[in-house]
Amino acid sequence: MLEGVSVYTPSEVVEETGFSLDTLRYYEKIGLLEPVGRNSAGQRRFTEGDVGWLGMIRCLRDTGMPIAQMLRFAELVRAGEHTIPDRIRLLEDHDRRVQGQIANLTERQRYIHNKISYYRSVC
Incomplete structure (x- = not known):
């Protein structure tokens, strides 16, 4: 965890947003999600901002955008x-x-x- 900043593992983001790991990777690849930070081992780490943005995307997707x-x-x-x-x-x-x-x-x-x-x- 960064000082004062919450970070989330991909599995935590999957649980929070309902998006699959493949969908998260796809959204990052096409630019719908900005490039996700990584820890020193190269593992993706999402910020609260990423999770909030994915909440907006979830809403838009679920309503057919x-x-x-x-x-x-x-x-x-x-x-x-x-x-x-x-x-x-x-x-x-x-x-x-x-x-x-x-x-x-x-x-x-x-x-x-x-x-x-x-x-x-x-x-």
């Missing part, structure tokens, strides 16, 4: 605060898509509920 857009978001974040308006636009666009998915699922759920009610009425 394509990797290309996640890469664009990462690029904007790394470019600095002057890109905040662009980040807002990107996240607002994604939020609209998520809202559309929710509306679609709600409609499908209503159909399922109607079918359940119908089957109950014939029993």
Whole structure:
């Protein structure tokens, strides 16, 4: 452990984020995750910042954001605060898509509920 800085092993990050080791390596390879530090033995050691960033990536991935857009978001974040308006636009666009998915699922759920009610009425 670095002085005052928490570090995490790959297995701890897998447990914390739900990403597989292969996914973590892939995200690092494509630049979605910045290069991960290593200890003196060459083993990857993740920082709290890495884990926090992976939490954001988990959220975006779980809500269906394509990797290309996640890469664009990462690029904007790394470019600095002057890109905040662009980040807002990107996240607002994604939020609209998520809202559309929710509306679609709600409609499908209503159909399922109607079918359940119908089957109950014939029993």
